Amino acid sequence: MVVVGGAGAVGAMLVDLARSGGDTVTVIDRIGPVDGRAVLAGDVVTPSAQMRAALAAADTVVLAVPEAVALAAVPVLDHIMRRGALLVETLSVKTRIHRAVCDSPVKRPAVGINPMFAPPLGMAGRPVATVTHQGGPAVERFLGEVVGWGGRIVRLDAAEHDRVSAATQALTHAAILAFGLALAESGTNPDVLAATAPPPHTVLSALLSRIASGLPEVYHDIQAGNPGAADARKALAAGLARLSETVEHGDEQTFATLMADAVRPLGDRVERYRETCAEIFGQLREDPTEGGPP
Numbered sequence: 001m002v003v004v005g006g007a008g009a010v011g012a013m014l015v016d017l018a019r020s021g022g023d024t025v026t027v028i029d030r031i032g033p034v035d036g037r038a039v040l041a042g043d044v045v046t047p048s049a050q051m052r053a054a055l056a057a058a059d060t061v062v063l064a065v066p067e068a069v070a071l072a073a074v075p076v077l078d079h080i081m082r083r084g085a086l087l088v089e090t091l092s093v094k095t096r097i098h099r100a101v102c103d104s105p106v107k108r109p110a111v112g113i114n115p116m117f118a119p120p121l122g123m124a125g126r127p128v129a130t131v132t133h134q135g136g137p138a139v140e141r142f143l144g145e146v147v148g149w150g151g152r153i154v155r156l157d158a159a160e161h162d163r164v165s166a167a168t169q170a171l172t173h174a175a176i177l178a179f180g181l182a183l184a185e186s187g188t189n190p191d192v193l194a195a196t197a198p199p200p201h202t203v204l205s206a207l208l209s210r211i212a213s214g215l216p217e218v219y220h221d222i223q224a225g226n227p228g229a230a231d232a233r234k235a236l237a238a239g240l241a242r243l244s245e246t247v248e249h250g251d252e253q254t255f256a257t258l259m260a261d262a263v264r265p266l267g268d269r270v271e272r273y274r275e276t277c278a279e280i281f282g283q284l285r286e287d288p289t290e291g292g293p294p
Helices: 009-020 049-057 067-078 095-103 137-148 158-186 190-196 199-212 216-225 229-249 252-282
Strands: 002-004 026-029 060-063 086-089 110-115 127-134 152-155
Touching: 002 009, 009 026, 026 049, 060 067, 067 086, 067 095, 086 137, 095 110, 095 127, 095 158, 110 137, 110 158, 127 137, 127 158, 137 152, 158 199, 158 216, 158 229, 190 199, 199 252, 216 229, 229 252
Parallel strands: 002 026, 002 060, 060 086, 086 110, 127 152
Antiparallel strands: 110 127
């Protein structure tokens, strides 16, 4: 196996998982050795002779790289990878790479995976969205490996994947960042906020801290790259506008209808989500205000 971008967070996770299963893995990345590990340093779009040899010999090539690099790499790899070798990509947007792979004159097994979690959390028990670009036994073998690593695969087509990730990632992140921006506008003292925060506020603050501490390019890509993200943000704004309209001009019954409409997307999992929330709130017993006001 060759992992292009194997020095990045997702790539490094896949390298470690594959090696834990006994696979021999070669890492290609623009940067040099990481943590003492050997890396073929270079650009997959303009590969060196050594990189070309590794790519030609591999039974699986993983592209854990930004979308622009992956799209540019597809025709290059078509001329290097052996026929029947598997191409795997890890992009958070699938429609464009799906077209690029399917429109290629070289028909090879190809699959996209999107780990729906931060790599440091580990794959065990967590969802991995998958899109089969070109099917075949090699795709199923690789997805079997993902299951063996503990991943919970969810099969989608490319368009559905992007619609779903617009809701689960772009919309979620937008709501949390908007919460932070609104909180900043309130001008409230952070120590007082922490001292008085009920559990829902504490959880939202923790989510805000996690996202805002991440790499801006990652979260920008989720908002700018997904074709459904703009509509998700518009829906968020419309939801807030409806809430304001209901509070200002409606009554309790209208508000009850709004709440029922808001919870409807949870389907028959409402009780399970309520239990999960109770479990999370039960953990919030430490005082986050050490050194703050009484």
